[in-house]
Amino acid sequence: MKKFTASLLVLILSALLVMPAVMGASPAPAPVVGEIQSSVSFRSAPSTSSTVYKYLKAGDNVVILEQTNASWYKVQDVLGTIAYVSSSDKYIEIIYNASIVSSVSFRKSASTDGTRLRYLSKGESVLVTGQPNSAWFAVTDSKGVKGYVSTSEQYISLGASFSLPSGTKPGSGTGGGDTTPSAPQLIENTIAAGMKYWGTPYEFGSDRDTTTTFDCSDFVRTAFREGAKLTLPADSRKQGDYVKAKGATKSDWRSLKRGDLMFFMEYKGSKASNYAGINKATETITHVGIYLGNGQILHTYSTESGGVRTNDISGGQWENRFLFGGSVL
Known part of the structure; x- marks a missing residue:
């Protein structure tokens, strides 16, 4: 800091x-x-x-x-x-991303029983890094010391919401209250989380514990984990099963909503005729991406394509290979 x-x-x-x-x-x-x-x-x-x-x-x-x-x-x-x-x-x-409104205890744990590290002074700037519950923010001070302060607006003023972790918002400091963002906000958070990895290299079977490379399902999983605090299954087929279990899957990609997942079969060629006569209900999922709306998909699929990117769906392989899609929320 x-x-x-x-x-x-x-x-x-x-x-x-x-x-x-x-x-x-x-x-x-x-x-x-x-x-x-x-x-x-x-x-x-x-x-x-x-x-x-x-x-x-x-x-x-x-x-x-x-x-x-x-x-x-x-x-x-x-x-x-x-x-x-x-x-x-x-x-x-x-x-x-926050400032102290009036002197407040800076504690080692998220509890009034937690050891007081010191008092934060009025006017101090801090970084809010999380919210373990409705009564406490996790913060880091200007010297890099990590601790907890009350969420009450009497003590702390937050900056713009884009700078705060998903689900973080001011509270009464006494517990209670819903800190879960709306579904549309979770989707926007997820897409923003995915976009920040634009150009990250593709690697088949990428390490699920790092963000230096992605394959398709790892990228989708990372975007939803960071943006919606939702941990999806680690591979595209199980992600497909997850969406099916939620119900209301769509076989027409034009019926999808922004943030829905899209699932695809293996590549058989660039022409629609290459996929004629195929029973897509029995095909195996080989790829997944996030629908952005306006005929665009956010995904990653090969080293040659440059890693994380967007593509048009209509009139090409992505339209021809599409199996089904739906929401994970």
């Missing part, structure tokens, strides 16, 4: 000036601060074809104002310039 420096303080204070405040409303969200990990373009728009204002260097800090889409953050630098950078963790890491 980066130390809280004077330049970082200036950055946070300047960001507060662009955050709206409403009289009588809850406190404004805490600034979300990111640290640049390696040199990255600071652009005029969320596109690689937009103008490059400059290059941010490793160690620079920015305030993240919003996540424009799965690939881009809108940020503000120390000079107050607002522009866009890649959201890939290769280039930027969130180091603070």
Whole structure:
């Protein structure tokens, strides 16, 4: 965790000036601060074809104002310039996403009986890394010390939700309450989790305990584990069985919803005629991907294709090989 420096303080204070405040409303969200990990373009728009204002260097800090889409953050630098950078963790890491509203106990465990490490002071910035229950946040302070604080808004103000782990939200600090995101939000979290691995190399039979390479089912499993906190079976056939057990599978891919899984048979050729007469109800699943909507699939299937990527479904092998699809939620 980066130390809280004077330049970082200036950055946070300047960001507060662009955050709206409403009289009588809850406190404004805490600034979300990111640290640049390696040199990255600071652009005029969320596109690689937009103008490059400059290059941010490793160690620079920015305030993240919003996540424009799965690939881009809108940020503000120390000079107050607002522009866009890649959201890939290769280039930027969130180091603070909450601030302390009033002095609060920083404890070793998620309990009022837990050893008090110290008191966090009003105005301190911290990184919320999880929420073990409705009453406690897991946080890391500016010196890298890990502990727990109350979720009560009396004590802590969270930054924008894109910076927080799935299911993390402020609570009363007294227990109770539902912290589970809606199904649509879980799907968006899952797709965002998958998109951050764009270009990760393909490897058949990839190690399920790492994210350096993926095969198709490992990629899908990782996206849902990170985005929806759901651990799917480790291979595509068992994932297919999982979806069937949920019911309401679709044999027409155009009937699928964003975030549904798509299952495919083995490749027999690029033409529709190569699949004529095949009883797809008896075919074995050999591939799986995530339907994005608008005729697109997010998946990985070969070294030559460049690893994790998207493809059009209509009129090609993916339409011809499609067996069925459905939701895991």
